[in-house]
Amino acid sequence: xxxxxxxxxxxxxxxxxxxxxxxxxxxxxxxxxxxxxxxxxxxxxxxxxxxxxxxxxxxxxxxxxxxxxxxxxxxxxxxxxxxxxxxxxxxxxxxxxxxxxxxxxxxxxxxxxxxxxxxxxxxxxxxxxxxxxxxxxxxxxxxxxxxxxxxxxxxxxxxxxxxxxxxxxxxxxxxxxxxxxxxxxxxxxxxxxxxxxxxxxxxxxxxxxxxxxxxxxxxxxxxxxxxxxxxxxxxxxxxxxxxxxxxxxxxxxxxxxxxxxxxxxxxxxxxxxxxxxxxxxxxxxxxxxxxxxxxxxxxxxxxxxxxxxxxxxxxxxxxxxxx
Amino acid sequence: xxxxxxxxxxxxxxxxxxxxxxxxxxxxxxxxxxxxxxxxxxxxxxxxxxxxxxxxxxxxxxxxxxxxxxxxxxxxxxxxxxxxxxxxxxxxxxxxxxxxxxxxxxxxxxxxxxxxxxxxxxxxxxxxxxxxxxxxxxxxxxxxxxxxxxxxxxxxxxxxxxxxxxxxxxxxxxxxxxxxxxxxxxxxxxxxxxxxxxxxxxxxxxxxxxxxxxxxxxxxxxxxxxxxxxxxxxxxxxxxxxxxxxxxxxxxxxxxxx
Numbered sequence: 001x002x003x004x005x006x007x008x009x010x011x012x013x014x015x016x017x018x019x020x021x022x023x024x025x026x027x028x029x030x031x032x033x034x035x036x037x038x039x040x041x042x043x044x045x046x047x048x049x050x051x052x053x054x055x056x057x058x059x060x061x062x063x064x065x066x067x068x069x070x071x072x073x074x075x076x077x078x079x080x081x082x083x084x085x086x087x088x089x090x091x092x093x094x095x096x097x098x099x100x101x102x103x104x105x106x107x108x109x110x111x112x113x114x115x116x117x118x119x120x121x122x123x124x125x126x127x128x129x130x131x132x133x134x135x136x137x138x139x140x141x142x143x144x145x146x147x148x149x150x151x152x153x154x155x156x157x158x159x160x161x162x163x164x165x166x167x168x169x170x171x172x173x174x175x176x177x178x179x180x181x182x183x184x185x186x187x188x189x190x191x192x193x194x195x196x197x198x199x200x201x202x203x204x205x206x207x208x209x210x211x212x213x214x215x216x217x218x219x220x221x222x223x224x225x226x227x228x229x230x231x232x233x234x235x236x237x238x239x240x241x242x243x244x245x246x247x248x249x250x251x252x253x254x255x256x257x258x259x260x261x262x263x264x265x266x267x268x269x270x271x272x273x274x275x276x277x278x279x280x281x282x283x284x285x286x287x288x289x290x291x292x293x294x295x296x297x298x299x300x301x302x303x304x305x306x307x308x309x310x311x312x313x314x315x316x317x318x319x320x321x322x323x
Numbered sequence: 324x325x326x327x328x329x330x331x332x333x334x335x336x337x338x339x340x341x342x343x344x345x346x347x348x349x350x351x352x353x354x355x356x357x358x359x360x361x362x363x364x365x366x367x368x369x370x371x372x373x374x375x376x377x378x379x380x381x382x383x384x385x386x387x388x389x390x391x392x393x394x395x396x397x398x399x400x401x402x403x404x405x406x407x408x409x410x411x412x413x414x415x416x417x418x419x420x421x422x423x424x425x426x427x428x429x430x431x432x433x434x435x436x437x438x439x440x441x442x443x444x445x446x447x448x449x450x451x452x453x454x455x456x457x458x459x460x461x462x463x464x465x466x467x468x469x470x471x472x473x474x475x476x477x478x479x480x481x482x483x484x485x486x487x488x489x490x491x492x493x494x495x496x497x498x499x500x501x502x503x504x505x506x507x508x509x510x511x512x513x514x515x516x517x518x519x520x521x522x523x524x525x526x527x528x529x530x531x532x533x534x535x536x537x538x539x540x541x542x543x544x545x546x547x548x549x550x551x552x553x554x555x556x557x558x559x560x561x562x563x564x565x566x567x568x569x570x571x572x573x574x575x576x577x578x579x580x581x
Contacts (some may be wrong), residue, residue, distance in 0.1 A: 024372045024379075026536045027462045027504070108419060126524065135505060136462040138524035139537070185329035185337045230477060230497055231344040231375075241459065241466070243372030243379025245335040259459035267374050267459035275332030278384075285562075300389045307384060 002070040002117060006150040010062035010104065014132035015123040015140030015152075015222040017053040023127050024266045025165040030246055031131040031139070031262055032286035034112045034211055037173045037314065038076035042116035044318040045073035045093050047161040052120025053140070055152075059288065061104020062146065064095040064115075070154070071118035071162065074093075075170060077110030077286060089167030110174045110286040119157030135212070135264060169317060172310075176291065180298045180306065181249060181274035189237055189251070189271040194221040198273065199295050203257065207289040211263040214284055220255050220271055237271040243284045247276035247284070259284055277303040277308040284294040324355065324403040328393055331379065334369075336393060337379040338400065344468065344499070348454060349456040350409050350577050353540060355400070364399055373540065374457050375466075405579060413575035416538065416568065417545040418502075418517055420450065420493055421554040426458075426516035433495055435510050436478045445548055447474045448514065453500055453544040456504050463504040463522030463536040467544060484510035490516040493546060495510050500546075502538070513544075518558040519566060528561065537568070543575065 006013075011206035016039065019032025033039035033056055040050045055062070059223065061079040074081050074090045081088050082103045088094060096102070104113055123130045123140045132140030141150060183195070190198075203218035215281060223236045232238050244250075248260045250270040260268075262285075276284055287293065298306070327339040340355060341348040356373040359365070359380070367387045372379040382392045422445045423430040434444040451474040453467035460466075469475040480496040485508060488494065493505040494511025501511050504522035521538055523531040530537055538544070549557070560566040 017398075022370045024370055025458060025540075026534075027458045027460055027464050075363065133462075136522075136524060137505075138462075143524055182330055186330045228516050229343075231342075233480065233497065240336060240342070240374075240376050241332075241375045241457075242377045243333040243335075243459075245381070247332050261578060265460045266372060267457070272331070275330075275335070277333050300330055300333055304384065304389050307333055 003067040004070070004152045004153040005065045005067055006146050006148055007063040007065055007101065007245060009146040009148055009150070010057050011060040012058040013062045013146045014120050014134065015053050016118075016131045017058040017129055018051050019131050019262060020082050020129040027266050028127065029133065029263050029266055031133045032129065033114065034262055035076055035173050035282040037242070037279065037310070038112070038114050040314050041091065041115040041165050041169050041317065042073050042075035043120070043161050044314070045075070045091060045165055046071055046116055046118045047163070047318075048116060048118065048157075049119055050051060052116065052155075053123055055115040055121060057104055057115070059107050059111055061103060061107070061113055063103040066098060066100045066102070068098055070096045071157075072096060072102070073116045073162070074113065075114050075116075075165065076114040076173065077107040079107050079113040080105040081113075091170045093162035097140045098172065099245050107288065111288050112285060117154040119155040122153040122155050124172065130189070133144050163317065165317065169313070173282045173286050176287050176293050178294050178296045179276050179280045179284055180228070180296045180303065181276045182303050183297060184272070184273050184298050185242075186239060186271035187273070189224055189226060190273050191222050191224050194273070195297065197221060199297055202292045202294055204292045205287045205289050210259050213264055214258065214259040214287065216257040218257070221251055221257075223251070223254050233269065235264040239269055239271050241267045241269040245275055247278065247281045248272045249274050249276065261285060278307045324405050326355070326400045328386050328397055333389055334381055334384055336380045338380060338396070338464065339376065340378070341376045344497075346454060346468065346470065346577060347574070347579055349454075349468070350387055350411070350579060352378060353411060354406070354409050355403070358403060359399070362399060364395055364449060367395070372459070374459060392502065397475045404535055407578065407580040408576055409579055410574055410576045411541045413541045413543055413573055414539070415543050415545070418519060419549040419553065419557055420449070420515040420517050420546045420549055421551060422497050422515035427493070427514045429512035430514045431476045433476060433514055437476050439458070444476060444514070447476055448546055449548040450474060453546060455538050455540055455542040455544065457540060458536060458538065460501070461503070461505050461507045463538065465502045465521060465538040465544070467500040467502075469499060470543065478512050480510040484508050487578065488513065489516065491520070493517065511531045518554045519561055519568070528564060541575065
C-alpha cells in the first residue's frame with residue numbers, strides 16, 4: 001500500500017478505470033477513462049491489470065507528494081510531467097522515494113493525462129467499478145474530483161515487472177486529425193449531400209465540452225424533413241428518446257453536432273448521424289477546445305478490423321519482454 | 324416478431340420495435356429485452372438499454388463480429404412469437420409531490436396548454452397512474468406515461484433546455500413525466516417537486532440498501548398532492564433517515580393483441 005497527498009488538485013482530477021457494465025438500464029453511464037488507450041498503456045508499463053484504477057487529469061494537472069516509496073507511470077496528454085522539478089519521461093516506470101513530488105501543468109497536447117501506480121489506486125468500488133461519476137456522486141474518491149489535502153492509497157501489487165512504452169504508443173491517441181465513424185442509427189434524417197459535406201469540412205471542439213459530451217462547431221448537416229408527431233417533438237432532428245452509445249454523434253436542435261463521451265446521458269432525443277468507432281473515442285476525448293479535425297466514414301467491417309488491430313497492439317505491449 | 328436493426332458504431336446495434344409511445348409498445352420492448360437476455364445470444368451481449376420503442380444492444384466484439392451478430396439477432400427476433408397478453412412484476416409506489424408555486428413554476432403554462440385550470444392539471448397529475456417505461460438519461464430517472472389516456476396532459480418542451488433542474492423535480496414533456504433524480508440539465512416543464520429522493524449513491528434511507536435506484540421499469544406510480552407543511556415534514560424525515568416509502572408488490576397484465 002502506497003499513499004499520496006494531493007498538494008494541488010488541478011482542474012478536474014478523478015479516479016478512473018475501464019468503467020461500468022450493466023448499469024445503463026439504471027441511467028448510469030459507462031464512465032471510466034475518457035482515453036481508455038492511454039489508461040491501458042500507463043497500467044501496462046507497470047504490469048498492472050488493465051482494470052487497475054488510474055488518476056485522470058483534465059487540461060491542467062495535479063501536484064502530488066509520495067508519502068511512501070511508489071512505482072508510477074504516466075501516459076496520455078503531455079502535461080509537462082516533472083518529478084521534484086525535473087522533467088520526467090512519459091511511458092516509463094519511476095520509483096519514487098518518500099517525499100518526492102510529482103507535478104503536472106497545463107496540457108500542451110491532448111486533454112487527459114493518466115497517472116498509474118503499481119497495483120492501481122484504491123477508491124470506492126461502486127456497481128463494479130472504481131470510476132468516479134461526478135454527476136451521480138459515486139465511485140472513486142467520494143464520488144468527486146480530488147481536492148487539496150486529499151490522501152490517496154494504492155492497492156497491493158503482485159508483480160514487480162515494468163516496461164517502457166515507445167513514442168508510437170504514447171502519441172497514437174493524440175493523433176485526432178481524422179475521426180472515423182459508422183453511419184446510423186438515424187441515417188434517414190440526413191441526405192447523401194449532408195454526408196458528403198460532413199466528411200469534407202473541418203469541425204472544431206467547443207469549450208463547452210467535457211466527459212459527458214464533445215460539442216462541435218462547423219457546418220450544419222442538411223436535415224431531411226421527417227414526419228413530426230407528439231412523440232417525436234417538433235424540432236427537425238427530434239426523435240423518440242432512444243439509447244445513447246458512447247461515440248454517438250447527435251445533431252442537437254437540427255444544428256449542433258454533439259459527440260457522446262463516456263459519462264454521456266444513457267438516452268437522447270436527437271437524431272444521430274453516425275457513431276465514432278470505439279478506438280477513435282479515445283482520440284476524440286484527447287481533443288482540446290479549439291482543436292479541429294475531420295470526420296471519415298468507414299463501414300462497420302472496417303471499424304471492426306481497426307478496433308481489433310488497436311486492441312491487439314495494446315495487448316502485445318503488455319506481453320513485451322521486460323527491459 | 325418484427326423489429327428493424329440499425330447500426331450504432333462497431334459495438335452496438337439498435338432494435339426498433341415501433342414508432343409510437345404507448346403502453347403496448349413499451350411492454351413489447353420490456354418483453355423482447357427480457358427474452359433476448361434469457362436467450363442463447365446472451366453470452367454475446369454485454370448489456371442492453373431498453374427505451375420507449377427500441378433496445379440498444381452492446382455486443383461483445385471479443386466473441387462475435389458485428390455482421391454475424393446482426394444476422395443472429397435478426398434470426399432470433401423473426402423466430403419469436405408475440406404473446407397476446409403479458410404479465411409483469413409491477414409495484415405500486417406512491418410518491419408525495421408539492422405542485423405549482425416556486426417548485427413547479429411551469430404548472431400554469433401546462434394548464435393553459437391543455438385549456439384547463441391549474442387545479443384541474445394537479446388533479447390529473449395526482450389521480451393518474453404513471454407507468455415507468457424506462458429508467459434513463461441520468462441515474463435513476465424514471466420516465467413515465469399515464470395508464471389512463473383521458474387523464475393525460477400534453478405540453479411542448481422548453482425551446483432552449485435549462486442548464487439546471489433541481490433534484491426531485493417532476494417534469495412534463497409531450498405526454499411523458501420525468502422524475503429528475505439528480506441536479507441536471509433538462510427541457511421538461513417543471514410542475515412540482517418531491518421531498519424524497521429516487522436516487523441515492525449511499526444508503527441514506529433503508530429503501531436504498533439494495534440499490535441506489537428506487538424505481539424500476541414496470542412500476543406504477545401515484546404522484547399524490549401534498550402541501551408545503553407536509554413537504555417540510557417529509558423532507559425532515561428524509562434528513563433524519565426515517566422516511567419509509569409506500570411500495571406494494573403487485574403484478575400487471577396487459578393485452579398486447581391490439
